[in-house]
Amino acid sequence: MVFPFPIKAFQVEPGTVMEVRGENGFRMNTTPSGGGLHLDAAACPANVWSNYDYLAADVYHESHDVLVLLLSFEDASGRRITVHYGILPRVTTRIGLPLSALNGEKLFLERSPGIMQSVLRGDAFVDRSRIVRFKLSTISSVAARSVDISGLILCESFVPLQSEALPYIDELGQLIGKEWEGKLQGEEELVRLLREEWQLSRDEAVVRPNLGRYGGWKGLRFEATGYFRTEHDGLRWWFVDPDGYALFSAGMDCIHPAETTRVTGMEQLLPELPARDGEFRDAWTDRGYSFGTANLMRAFGAQWREKWADLTECRMKSWGMNTIGNWSSTDYIGRSELPYVYPMEAFPSTARTIFRDFPDVFDPEYDANAVAFSKQLAGMSDDRRLVGYFMRNEPHWAFVDGLNLTEQMLRSSVRFASKDRFVSWVEEKYDASVDALNASWSSSFERFEQLYDGTDFDAWPDSATRSDDFAAFNRLMIRRYVEVPAKYCKEAAPNHLNLGMRYAWVGSDDLLEGCEAFDVFSINCYQFEPDRAFIGRIGSKLNKPLMIGEFHFGAADAGMLAYGIRAVPTQADRGLAYQYFVEQAAAIPELIGVHYFQLNDQEVLGRFDGENYQIGAVDGCQQPYRPFVEAMQRTHERMYDIRIGHLPPSAICPAEIPKTGF
Incomplete structure (x- = not known):
């Protein structure tokens, strides 16, 4: 060692x-x-x-x-x-x-x-x-x-560090050793503020006369079909709600009561936690302990779920949100009046994957698992509040720019069904003549079966034609990856929109293969404004509208230690950043929605995978960041006038500070 x-x-x-x-x-x-x-x-x-x-x-x-x-x-x-x-x-x-x-x-x-x-x-x-x-x-x-x-x-082996106890956060989940505006001084203040806001939400109902019952804007109406759909009005794309009203989807992701802190491996940094089977047992989950849930229980007792949901519904409507975004509480969706999107679970895979989570798409197992995958939509086929479904989020294989899955497959010694298909495809292309293959690839194979053995792949001579063949089959695999589950999902839920896969980014046009099967192409966009040229190009290529499934901004002036993928100095700057992003998005004809990630700040000591960003509309004590949510309100009040060209979008983009995103 x-x-x-x-x-x-x-x-x-x-x-x-x-x-x-x-x-x-x-x-x-x-x-x-x-x-x-x-x-x-x-x-x-x-x-x-x-x-x-x-x-x-x-x-x-x-x-x-x-x-x-x-x-x-x-x-x-x-x-x-x-x-x-x-x-x-x-x-x-x-x-x-x-x-x-x-x-x-x-x-x-x-x-x-x-x-x-x-x-x-x-x-x-x-x-x-x-x-x-x-x-x-x-x-x-x-x-x-x-x-x-x-x-x-x-x-040869890793030995974890044994550390002395060093409490890093207090019993409310707040960072110790730092002061900031909005930091609560204890349980009494927490309880008072939450109860006062909940009572106010009961006394003053939110009225939105310009919006229909499904969140659509009454200023523009199309044919009503009873379900959400898309339409191009000659100038721009829209969602159309079940009553026919135009909708630009301003959504919030992860609308659930609170985040959860991983306990295992972090014990030395935590305060003394309540017993798993005691008063705060609801705050314990398989993933750890939720300080945010415990805080809601302190304020609302046994009715904490219902009162949180009612308070949150009031907040969403008063902030101008019109869609419940991905990964939101099913209990909340059931109590809410807002339309919602559904994140599908367990995207079809195979026992052996070609690279990361990319399955062996020509294996019959992929087709069978795609059928099973689609069945989760069957019970939703008549739900009029369901805008549509995302088939998955940020495929891990697509994080490698320019990835050639054909090359990854051929390097492997595994006899993938997709490798069988590739060899057959090559044989057909070269008329079963290995001499023709060698002449094209500058190779010296004696038989096509040698393509199965990738142990000496790096010694294969390169050629432009070989690269073209690899790229062509790469596109065939990606197309099948998309089209097979999309087909079965449309059969299971013909009334609802396929909202795509929420790619993290598009590192190659190969990722667009098969995306004609979507009703909407979705992408996550961690920038200060959406890329108009990129969105226009994708929209034109696919003849489909686009939506942004995630964006966020964090700030350095709160009680958190990481500011996310895009960061600004203050909460007021966060508000300006939100307004700039959403208003610029609303002015792009091909875009029909943007969803903010996320409602709650992440935990100071990290969620299940360690992400601990200050990106929420509310903090871990359920207190809204007022300058941020006020900017949300201001933005959503202007959004449709910007969409139809009656107002220009905000031109004020705050200065960026270095991120602490991973």
Whole structure:
């Protein structure tokens, strides 16, 4: 258990100062722009990385927020993978990277004690036996960083750090050691504020005379069919509600009572928690303990679910929301009057996957599982409040830009059904002549069956025609991936809209294969404004409207340690960012909706996967961020006038600060 490279061999990159501290440690000081250290090929013998199972180190920093530490690996072919680790301030945290992760098969790594989220970015895989560069670095921040790295080793097994108790949050789930506007001083204040707001919501009903019973805008009406549909009016696309009213969907994702803190591995940072079978048993779930649920129970007792739902319905309507977004509480949906979208579960897969979560799409198992997948829609076929369904969210395989699934499949020794189909496809294309194949690919195969054996794939000669063939079959697989489940879903729920797969981004036009089967193409968009050119191009190519399933903004002035994927200085700036994004979106003819992620702040110590962003409309004590929700109200009041061109969209985009997203 050693680090087989001398610490002094690290090369210091611009913006970084390194102080060696012992045999296996150092302090890394970086500027706000970030910085790092690396070992190049001369100091980093490639074969060493194959002799160990883990890279481990203890990390400590006293920064203002979560540190995003990057561990990057590059092999002799130029492939790169970077692992992003979220590290809490003022807590010694032991990272243990399983080097097997460099095969790229997982996007998110399992959490180890004390770690926030850990995510892989980059190429599909890195060859551990040929690593020529290793780098430690940080991303940009609002201030300089000073990070202590100690005990840096390669090892055969990972031993978690045993830490002393250090309560990090109070009994309400609030961060200890920081003050901010809106921080509650205790249970009494929490109870008073929630009860007062709930009573006010009972006394003053929200009236929305310009909206129909399904949330549509009465200023424009089309033919009513009794269900949600889409229509192009000659200038722009719309959702049309069951009564025929036009709808631009302004939605809120994750409308549920509260987030949940993972307890396992975080015990030393938690206050004393109530018994699982005691007064606060409803706050315990399979994933951990929910401080937010406990707070609702403090205020509302046994009726906490119903009173939360009634309070939230009032909030949604008064803030101008017209759609319940993804992953929202089924109990809330049942009590609400707002239309909703449905996130389908358990997207069809196969026993053996080609890469990450991409199934063996030509295996009959995929077809059978797609049929079973579609049946979850059967009971919803007559629900008029259901706008439509998302087949899935952010496929993990699609996070690798330019990924060629054909190449990944042929590298594998597995006899996929899709590989059988590929060999048959190649045989047919080249008239069963291996000589014709070799002439086209510059290869020297003796028979087509050799395509099944990928052990020497890297030795196959490359050629433009081979690349074209791989790309063509890549598109065939993606098309089948989309079209098979889409077909069965439409049969199960013919009255409802297929809202797509909510891709994280479109790294290649290959991802658009089969998307004609959707009624709406959905994408998540973590930018300050939607990309008009991109949206116009996709809309034109597919002849379909688009919607944005997720966007968010976080701020640095609240009681959280990570600000999300896009961040601004203050809650007032968050409000301006929301207004700018939604109003710019409303002015794009091909866009028919944007859904904000999400209602609640995430937990200070991280949700199930370690994400801990300040992105909610309300905090963990159920207190709204007033400047933010007031901007929501202002935006939604202007939205339809902007949509039809009577008002220009906001031109005020607040200044961005560096994110702390993983």
